[in-house]
Amino acid sequence: MKVFITARLPDQVLEKIAREHCFEAHGEDPPIERKKLLTSIEDKDGLLCTITDLIDEELLERARGLKIIANNGVGFDHIDVRAATRRGIPVTNTPGVLTDSTADLTFALILATARRVVEGDRMTRCGDFKFWAPLHFLGHDVSGKTLGIVGFGRIGKAVARRAAGFDMKVIYYSRTRLAVDEEEGLGVAFAALDELLRVSDFVSLHVPLGRETLHLIGAAELGTMKSSAHLINTARGPIVDEAALVEALRTGRIRAAGLDVYENEPRLSPGLSELENVVVLPHVGSATVETRTRMALMAVDNLLAGLRGERPPNCINSDMLGCRN
Numbered sequence: 308m309k310v311f312i313t314a315r316l317p318d319q320v321l322e323k324i325a326r327e328h329c330f331e332a333h334g335e336d337p338p339i340e341r342k343k344l345l346t347s348i349e350d351k352d353g354l355l356c357t358i359t360d361l362i363d364e365e366l367l368e369r370a371r372g373l374k375i376i377a378n379n380g381v382g383f384d385h386i387d388v389r390a391a392t393r394r395g396i397p398v399t400n401t402p403g404v405l406t407d408s409t410a411d412l413t414f415a416l417i418l419a420t421a422r423r424v425v426e427g428d429r430m431t432r433c434g435d436f437k438f439w440a441p442l443h444f445l446g447h448d449v450s451g452k453t454l455g456i457v458g459f460g461r462i463g464k465a466v467a468r469r470a471a472g473f474d475m476k477v478i479y480y481s482r483t484r485l486a487v488d489e490e491e492g493l494g495v496a497f498a499a500l501d502e503l504l505r506v507s508d509f510v511s512l513h514v515p516l517g518r519e520t521l522h523l524i525g526a527a528e529l530g531t532m533k534s535s536a537h538l539i540n541t542a543r544g545p546i547v548d549e550a551a552l553v554e555a556l557r558t559g560r561i562r563a564a565g566l567d568v569y570e571n572e573p574r575l576s577p578g579l580s581e582l583e584n585v586v587v588l589p590h591v592g593s594a595t596v597e598t599r600t601r602m603a604l605m606a607v608d609n610l611l612a613g614l615r616g617e618r619p620p621n622c623i624n625s626d627m628l629g630c631r632n
């Protein structure tokens with residue numbers, strides 16, 4: 308069968324596909340142009356895509372022979388899953404294999420914003436480290452502080468486990484509340500979103516992007532947070548109203564932010580990059596050699612299962628498609 312791959316992937320991954328099928332790949336890092344994607348998909352049976360590809364009605368209309376959409380990532384807000392389901396196409400993602408690397412990066416942002424790591428690096432490099440002094444270049448403690456986790460799934464829980472090592476008090480808000488024994492096991496307590504925002508020193512976002520979570524954090528929510536609070540977002544940019552965040556950081560409404568994702572990625576809202584109290588990363592939550600390899604191998608396993616007509620291991624829409632085995 309014919310497969311289209313929208314991004315550059317490790318050789319071992321491509322070899323695995325080539326053993327069973329023909330493939331065509333956009334073998335460059337800058338994302339494939341929309342026009343090229345629309346024409347490339349027309350005669351394909353399988354699609355291996357990433358977050359930068361919009362998989363919508365228009366594309367699916369062109370892809371009449373498509374049997375599987377295998378996403379190389381856990382978030383699937385760029386895919387119209389309903390439209391794929393209407394056409395009987397399974398959609399898959401790569402859950403779990405990127406949990407630890409994304410939780411690690413979340414902690415890197417917590418520590419970087421609290422201890423002014425990036426600002427300090429900039430200052431030292433340009434020769435402005437002239438002396439040590441008791442009150443010079445102070446940051447704030449992470450240890451012992453309250454961490455509020457919004458979205459308590461795989462990554463949210465992995466962040467909580469890391470926070471235990473810093474003796475942090477962890478509270479969480481999520482759609483589904485955990486059983487009490489699970490809460491006790493993890494040493495966490497549930498809080499309503501309002502309450503979490505009001506009492507947390509660090510607020511870390513781990514919900515998926517969807518209609519319900521678009522601008523979940525806007526001016527009103529930022530206004531509820533402590534003026535000493537830090538907002539960390541390694542989930543998806545549009546969960547935060549970025550213009551409101553810039554204003555909150557500029558006016559000192561909150562103290563700092565650590566961001567890996569942006570509302571209009573890869574563009575940043577005006578004013579964001581000029582602020583000293585924000586650490587900005589280029590969407591690298593899962594970007595380690597080990598994790599990106601595991602993700603691509605998982606995406607390929609899903610792809611190959613879909614092409615064989617089997618239910619892929621990580622099918623997002625299997626309930627909606629019914630049992631296809």
Ligand code: NAP
Nearest residue numbers: 382458459460461462481482483514515519541542592593
């Ligand atoms: P997950 O296991 O599905 O966890 C998401 C959690 O959010 C679940 O507990 C879910 O509740 C909860 N939730 C969903 N909708 C909600 C709502 N409207 N209000 C409150 N809680 C809600 O997903 P994950 O693997 O932890 O990944 C989370 C997100 O991180 C992904 O969707 C992706 O966008 C992002 N991500 C980013 C990077 C990066 O490179 N920066 C890397 C990996 C992932 P239920 O238990 O009820 O479903």
